[in-house]
Amino acid sequence: MSVAYFRTPVGIARITEEEGFIASVSIRDEEYDIEPAPTPLLQAAIDELNEYFAGTRKQFTFPIKQEGSEFQQQVWDELVQIPYGTTITYAQQSNQMNNPLAIRAIASANGRNNLWVVVPCHRVIGSNGSLTGYAGGIWRKKWLLEHEAKVMGVGQTKLDF
Incomplete structure (x- = not known):
């Protein structure tokens, strides 16, 4: 295993x-x-990743692979389908997966995502618009969502954060 560190905002x-x-x-x-x-x-x-933070990249092209159950892989595959600069709720994600009763399991799988920003679990929010459960800290989730909204020219998002 090789490791690299780099500074982000x-x-x-x-x-x-x-x-x-x-x-x-x-x-x-x-x-x-x-x-x-x-x-x-x-x-x-x-x-x-530097291009993402500069606002010039919205999708990543490098090969990714994280360990997880079949269910977790399905959840993560669903996350990469969320368009840049948009959010969905956990309920919407569970409905998109044809599993409306699995909201908690889906939220748990989102929390086990090891590919920060690349598999954009930061784009999933609570049904009431709240920024819930983010391993990197809620302040980072807010920063990422505001960054993407700014790049998209949305300015202040309609979410209450």
Whole structure:
């Protein structure tokens, strides 16, 4: 496993590569030494994430693969379908998955997502518009949603955050 760290506007991101795939992207509060990426794939991921934060990239193209159950994989596949700059509720996600009674299980799978920003669980909100349950911290979820809204030219979103 190879690892790279890079600075984002909301903290230090840690990216791991395993067997030719980006396996995780996580955000950290701690400081880490920022050094050149040890592999071309890690550098490609850093470049695309920097483009996301610059507002010039809305979809990621590097190969990803995270470990999880079949159900978790289905939940994560659904997350990558959420368009940039938009949000859905957990209830909407469960309905899109034809599993309206699985809201809590879906929320739990969202929380186990290891590909921060790339698999955009930050775009899923509570039914009342609240910013609920985000491993990176609610303030980061708010920042990401506001960033995407700004890039889309929406300005202040209609969500109450």
